[in-house]
Amino acid sequence: MQYHCARCHHVFTAPAGKDGDGGELHCPRCKAEAGLEPAHKVSRSMMLFAALLAGAVVASAVGGVLSLSAGVG
């Protein structure tokens, strides 16, 4: 799981088992234990972009199938 340090803006990956409790986790650069946010908020826009891309791919695929069936029929 990736974390973003609000103090030094360093993004690091927490070792397995450390995240979840939130007690021992600290930034490897500035040793800050507070202000660590899971980097999931960043991936939300990427998910939106991926959904948009998938929609465009599906739309073009459907369009291709429709034109194919129109040509056959």
Ligand SMILES: [Zn+2]
């Ligand atoms: Zn830091």
